[in-house]
Amino acid sequence: MSADSGTAPVLELRDVTKNFGPVAALRSGRLEVEAGSIHAFLGENGAGKSTLVKVVAGVHRRDSGVFRFQGNDVDFSSTAESKDAGIAVIYQEPTLFPHLSVMENIFMGRQPTKSGRRIDYARMYAEAQALFTRLGVAIDPRRTADGLSIADQQVIEIAKAMSLDATLLVMDEPTAALSGVEVERLFTIARALRDEGRALVFISHRIDEVFDLCDTVTVMRDGEYVDTRQIAEVTPDQVVALMVGREVSDLFPKTETEAGDVVLEVEGLSSLGTFHDVSFSVRAGEIVGLAGLVGAGRSEIARAVFGIDGYDAGSVRLSGKRIPPRRPTASIRAGMALVPEDRRQQGLVIDQSVARNIAALIRTRLTRLGLITSRAENKAVAPWAAKLEVKTNALDMDASTMSGGNQQKVAIAKWLSTEPRLLIIDEPTRGIDVGTKSEVHRLLSDLAAQGMAVLMISSELPEVLGMADRVVVVCEGRVTAEFDRSEATPETVMHAATHVGGHEAGATLAEGVEEVTA
Amino acid sequence: MTSTIESAVDARTYAAYSRPLWWRVVMTREFAMIVLLGLVYLIARGGVENFDSPLTLYYLFLDITPILLIALPMTLVIITGEIDLSVASVMGLSSVLVGIFHAQLGLSIPLAAVLALVAGLVCGAFNGFLVGYVGLPSLAVTIGSLALFRGIAVGLLGTEAITDFPDRWTDLVKERFVEGPSFWSGFPLVLAVVLVLIVVFVLLLHFTPFGRGVFEIGLNDQAAAFSGVDVARTKLTLFMLTGVVSALAGIYFALRYGSARGDNAEFLELQVIAAVLLGGVSIFGGRGALHGVIAGVLLIGVLSSALRLESISSNVINIVIGVLLVLSVISSSLLGWVSGLRRGSTPSVPPSNPPDPGTSPGNTGTSSASS
Structure with missing residues (x-):
């Protein structure tokens, strides 16, 4: 050069x-x-x-x-x-490659060779050793990458x-x-x-x-x-x-609501290596935003609350009743709904029809003598599709043929059909177009106005600030701050999520984490 | 602001189906298989001597009964994306157990049969536990249990065979609905059992919430779990069903031939799986219907029966079935490719969504080409 x-x-x-x-x-x-x-x-x-x-x-x-x-x-x-x-x-x-040695990983695909195209391990070792010396680290090039x-x-x-x-x-x-x-x-x-x-x-x-x-x-x-x-x-x-830096306030049609009784109560929830001592609550008619960076543990907390994953300590209560861990069916029956982050892999069975997707959670209710028909499913599903203004030719179209925004509407319709008391919605507007985005926001706002408790996880700061009545900030698996709507600004939330300066609580907790992992 | 959800009610109505009824019936793999079955049957009737005799039909049904029985739960297993290769070994084991319980322990045939069924259930639970709860791949688990169950069966009896079954029972499984030379004498009584099980499995797969869960697990087990489908328990149930139905088939096998041997029904699992796949069930899970599978079993039965009457060796019959199976797999991926092609080229096939205002239309071509 x-x-x-x-x-x-x-x-x-x-x-x-x-x-x-x-x-x-x-x-x-x-x-x-x-x-x-x-x-x-x-x-x-x-x-x-x-x-x-x-x-x-x-x-x-x-x-x-x-x-x-x-x-x-x-x-x-x-x-x-x-x-x-x-x-x-x-x-x-x-x-x-976990089962190969460190040096084989370094020289994968371009191993030094001796005559007859045999791999020259001695040279490979020497070169790897030289690299590590330059980097000033002590890793044995011959050990496997596993562990x-x-x-x-x-x-x-x-x-x-x-x-x-x-x-x-x-x-x-x-x-x-x-x-x-x-x-x-x-x-x-x-x-x-x-x-x-x-x-x-x-x-x-x-x-x-x-x-x-x-x-x-x-x-x-x-x-x-x-x-x-x-x-x-x-x-x-x-x-x-x-x-x-952008204006947030007018994009989001948040209606002021009166918060009612506590619906969800999470106390001291811990799962080793993922999140620690997480406590928060969501009231009826309230949207609580769970903010933080990708990888901070927000989705993992939601999954544990809903019962997809287990947890080591703590408790989850819905309207005062203890929800057993690791039992999504029990959570659904108790009135919990989770619209997951990844709608193609988790929220929907993407290669299945709109009708079957929306009916997935209510189909036991649609049976007569234990039997279910497509006709019963279609009949039960149509009003929910209409409520969310799902755009599709017919109810038997596969969800995979639809746009991201419409898929999200199907996923939400599926969960609303259970008429839940608590709606947990993870990244409600990821990857969907602007028009549908505001429709989803209006819907969430309306649901809260009707008395539903909404826990919204979002990586988009404007969305959190615009929609949430209360913001719970998670950083590296811990709740580092909780703000009322009036206190939450881009700066305060970002600081708590990255623990830059200011927040002493965040800073000390983060040091604690570092000590644990070190 | 008034509630937009409320105001949107009745704003939109939906057609239940995007295609007319005939299209949904005719344009399927299952229908193609039924047409093929009809064609082969007509050709065999016209071209093969004695094929239209009731006796041919009778033996055809007796031959395919075990395959038809096991294909029913096997269809459900394959739709979840799993497979059970141990079914023929369970058959062998249950036929040996019936023989031992009856001839060596002196139990009555019904009691011996019930115990053999329980053994089948246990075999299935063993597979199902390892697949569902431990999370091992079913291919590996059931190759192992194929050898294990067969080994137990052969170990129990060695090379000897128990042939000491009462005529009352060996005759019963070969009983006909109607005696005499009429067409209806071609139907053995055991078909009644098959029919009952067909009805049960059709209802279970296509008309219960459990069956809906079976399809969802095959399409995406993660999404199924998020919707509250108990994936592990469903798989355990299905493997127990293949186990118990295989045991039933094994009892039938022992009584029909009047012989309980360790090597009974060896390699039958391959015919069962071939029939299921031929019937349009996707080996990747999530797709399939029982009427197609039944047509697939019958097609294999008609083909081997007709070819045998023509004195063609069983090797050739295997070659024909093998070629048919490969062709059917190719045709389904070809169909998928063609319909994917159509979906890509004609924008009218997916629902007409207005273009997203946030993107410039000029870029769509390049982005789809590069992705």
Whole structure:
């Protein structure tokens, strides 16, 4: 590589767009990374960071826009191409071959060979050892990858990237699962790589880490580039403001409701390694937003409350009655409903008809002498489809033929048909178009107005702030803050979710977590 | 703001079906199998000497009865995406047990049969527990239990055979509805049992909440669990059903041939599974109907019967059935590919949703091409 890296960026993306069917994941992605620097790449969940990274990695192809690497126009159609060009992407949870040795993982597909195409294990060992010495870590190259900590697995991915002599390393939330000591080691390695003249892109939700490590920061929001700044010139609060900055209030048709009796009471719920000592309650007529970052444990809490997963300690009560763990049928009978996060895998049986999907939970009620007919199902289902204005030709169409928004309506109709007292809805508007989005919001608001208790999990901050009467913030499996509607602002919630400054409770809890995992 | 949910009621009505009735009946794998069965039957009647005699029909029914019986619960198992390869071994075991209980322990045939049925139930529960609750793959579990149950059966009797069954019972399973030369003498009495079980299984699969759950598990067991379907218990139940029905078939087998041997009904599981798949049940689970499976069993029966009358060796019969099975699997994936093609090219097939205002229409082409 020539020495003119100061003028031309190693990686240059401008006006990159990417659509998935009707969903625009990237409207105008932009990222310019210089050699010899660590570049922070920030944005809320769904801002388009991951999509842009996947374009760089060759997982997705952009629909339009400029994509230059080392000054040349490139268009990767596979991850192999981007690897060959010198780009290494390290994901949050590395995917190693668990039963192979560490060195075999590093040299997978390009093992050094002796005569007769035999693998030269001695050389492989020496090279792996040399890499680890450069990285300053002590991992035996001959041990199997099975049982290595996530931090060590990441180090192996980094070693792999170095052995490929990658000029650009992209690290997608590498610190999410690391303890304090491990984060420090990773940062030391990252700085060493920067000093070797490589370019690094660092994605993290922890603002303090960004300020600790990075030189430059690029912020994205809603699939669009917002700004690029030198870290030295901005404050953490300014960066959070860039990430969030938009008007929230008028988008969401929240009607004021009078909160009634407590419907859901969760007390001290703990599940080892997922969440710890989670307590909150939801009243009738109230929408409680469960906010936090992806991976904070929100969905896991919902699943445990509903009984899909078990828990180690704590209790769940619905209208005062204890709900047994691990029994979804009991929860449904008690009046609980869960519209899960992943509607294609969990919310709906996607290859089944609309009618059977909506009738799935009420079909025992539709039997006569123990027998059920399609006619009875269709008859029971039609009013629910109508209430949610599901758009379909006929009730026997497979749910898979419908748009995401309509699928979500079917999923909601399915759960409302049980006439629940508590509706838990996980990511109610993920991947659906703007029009349907506001329909769903209006529906949730109306349901609460009719006295239903609603627990809404959302990664979209505006949605939480616009819809919720109360916001419970979860960070790394713990409830770090609880706000009333009036107290909840993008800044306060984001701070509690990332425990940047301010919240002492959040900060101390986080240190506790780090000690436990270390 | 008034409630929008309330105001939307009656705003929209839905057709129950997107296609007319004849389409939903005719354009299916099951119907194709029934037509094929009819064709093969007519050709055999016209071309094969003696095929239309009641005696041919009679032996045809006696031959396919075990396959037909086991195919019923096997259909449900395969629709959940699992498989039970141990059914023929359970048959062998139950026939041996009937022999031992009756001839060596002196129990009456009904009591011996009940005990054999219980043994079948236990065998099925063993498979079902490992598959449903332990979460092991059914292919591996039932290959193991195929060997295990067969091993027990052979171990109990060694190479000897128990042939000491009372005529009353061996005659009963071969009894006809009507004696004499009429067409109706081609129907053995045992068909009554088969018919009852067909009705039971059709109702269970197609007309109960349990059956709806069976399909959902096959299509997506995770979503089924989220909807409160007890996946593990359903699988346990189904394997117990294949176990007990296989035991019933084993008792029939022993009485029909008057012989309880360890190697009774070896390799019958392959015919059962072939018939189920031929009948349009997806090996990946989630799709299938019992009328297709019954047609598949009958097709195998008619084909082997006709070819045998033509003095064609059983190897050739196996080749024909094998080719048919491969063709049927190819045709279904071909059908899926063709309908996928149609869905992609004609936008009128999926429901007409207005385009999303958030996207520019010019990009849709490139995004679908690259994804």
